[in-house]
Amino acid sequence: MKYIRELNIGSVKLKNNVLLAPLAGVADSAFRTVCMEMGAGLCCSEMISAKGLHYGSEGSRRLAYHTESENPFAVQIFGRDPELMADAAEYFAGEYSAAIIDINMGCPVPKVCGNREGSFLMTEPSVVYDIVKAVSSRAGVPVTVKMRRGYKKDCENAPEIAKVCEQAGAAAVTVHGRFRDQMYSGRSDIGVIKRVKEAVSIPVIASGDICSGEDADMVFSATGCDGVMIGRGALGNPWIFKSILEGEEISPTPDMIRQTAMRQLDLEIKEKGEACAVREMKRHFAWYMKGRKNAAALRNMAFTAESIGEFMDILNTLD
Numbered sequence: 001m002k003y004i005r006e007l008n009i010g011s012v013k014l015k016n017n018v019l020l021a022p023l024a025g026v027a028d029s030a031f032r033t034v035c036m037e038m039g040a041g042l043c044c045s046e047m048i049s050a051k052g053l054h055y056g057s058e059g060s061r062r063l064a065y066h067t068e069s070e071n072p073f074a075v076q077i078f079g080r081d082p083e084l085m086a087d088a089a090e091y092f093a094g095e096y097s098a099a100i101i102d103i104n105m106g107c108p109v110p111k112v113c114g115n116r117e118g119s120f121l122m123t124e125p126s127v128v129y130d131i132v133k134a135v136s137s138r139a140g141v142p143v144t145v146k147m148r149r150g151y152k153k154d155c156e157n158a159p160e161i162a163k164v165c166e167q168a169g170a171a172a173v174t175v176h177g178r179f180r181d182q183m184y185s186g187r188s189d190i191g192v193i194k195r196v197k198e199a200v201s202i203p204v205i206a207s208g209d210i211c212s213g214e215d216a217d218m219v220f221s222a223t224g225c226d227g228v229m230i231g232r233g234a235l236g237n238p239w240i241f242k243s244i245l246e247g248e249e250i251s252p253t254p255d256m257i258r259q260t261a262m263r264q265l266d267l268e269i270k271e272k273g274e275a276c277a278v279r280e281m282k283r284h285f286a287w288y289m290k291g292r293k294n295a296a297a298l299r300n301m302a303f304t305a306e307s308i309g310e311f312m313d314i315l316n317t318l319d
Contacts, residue, residue: 001213001247003220007041007227009203010142010171012072012099016041017227018216018244020234021207022076022102022146029066030267031284034260035234036070039241041227043070047104050079050088064096065271072099076146078107080117080127082134089139100171101139103131105147105161108180119180122151122161129168136169146174146207149192153179158192159199166200174205174229184232193223205229213243236287254292254318261288261315265308278307285311292318 007017020027020035022044032043045064052060066073075098077088089101105128107118121128128145136143145165150156162173175196177188188208197204203226206219211233219228233240238260239250252260264284268277285302289295294317301314 001217001244003217004245007203009100009144012142014041014072016245017205018241019205019227019229020044020241021229021231022047022074022104023231023235024107026235026283028268028280029070029271030264030280031238032070033067033267034264035238035241037263038238039245040230042072042074042100044074044076044100044102047076047078047107048088048092050077050081050084053077053088053091054084064092064098066096071097074098074100074102074144076102076104077135078104078112078117080115080121080131082127082130085131086134086138089135089143093139093141098141100142100144101135102144102146102174103135103170105145106174106176108148108183113180119148119151122147122157122180125157125161125164128161129164132165132168132170136171142171143169144172144174145170146176148176149179149189151180153181155179156192156195159195162196162200162204166202170202172203172205172226173200174207176207178208190219190222193219193225197224197226203227207231209233211237212240213247213249216244217247236284236290254315257288257292257318258315261285261311265311269308274308278305278311281311285314289314 007014019042020040024046048060048063064075075092079085092098105121112118113120149158158175175193177192193206205227206225207229210216210228216228239252243250265281282303286299289298305311
């Protein structure tokens with residue numbers, strides 16, 4: 001594919017410019033590893049609370065767990081206190097060898113925005129500057145920012161916020177083409193990505209509704225972006241990375257699904273133990289069933305599965 005190339009984010013060189021999004025509650029080490037094995041150029045942790053880390057949350061540290069096969073690895077942090085954010089960045093870059101620190105300014109969920117974090121920060125350019133400046137000054141690694149088109153519908157300010165981030169020291173920005181109040185409804189607007197690309201000189205990564213190689217090609221062509229970030233398009237379909245990189249859509253066979261799902265489950269067991277792995281994998285198995293014969297029944301079986309054997313039974317019914 002003509003748009004695929006190495007991507008430099010500050011001092012970090014990525015093997016390609018097709019990245020996995022920091023999917024909260026989904027993108028743990030097992031899933032990220034499978035996506036890396038399918039060709040993803042970079043994976044990122046689920047978002048981690050800087051405040052949680054400050055108060056000693058073991059869960060916050062656990063979210064940064066990764067293996068060498070995921071390197072170079074990015075850690076995404078969220079919060080609004082510049083010093084706590086800088087503390088977290090310095091900690092994860094040092095103790096967890098994060099090659100990149102990503103700042104979340106795109107999360108739309110009420111719990112986060114209600115604390116004036118996530119995408120709410122886009123309403124406060126001066127706070128954005130202070131956070132990015134503090135983090136980039138202390139992280140010791142490149143800092144990136146993930147944002148949305150804007151906080152409220154018809155109030156687009158992503159180009160402005162991207163310029164603020166660049167001025168404060170960000171090495172790249174990722175832009176999701178929806179407003180915060182759209183959540184994930186409607187269509188992602190790619191025009192804003194082009195406008196951000198025209199506003200800054202640092203790499204711009206496009207996010208939103210990229211679910212195939214054809215989607216990726218269209219976004220690269222229309223926006224001039226430097227990379228694409230795959231989110232929901234990778235759920236149950238880690239082959240999307242290979243599809244984009246090779247320029248040919250991949251329709252996974254039952255054997256491919258069986259092998260990949262079991263690979264992910266094995267990784268999950270090694271990290272979290274069998275009982276936890278079975279709980280964590282239910283949604284993933286349901287996603288793997290999408291588009292298959294008797295998909296609805298298979299998804300129900302996945303959600304009620306209580307053992308590895310039951311997962312195997314589900315996979316063995318695929319044809």
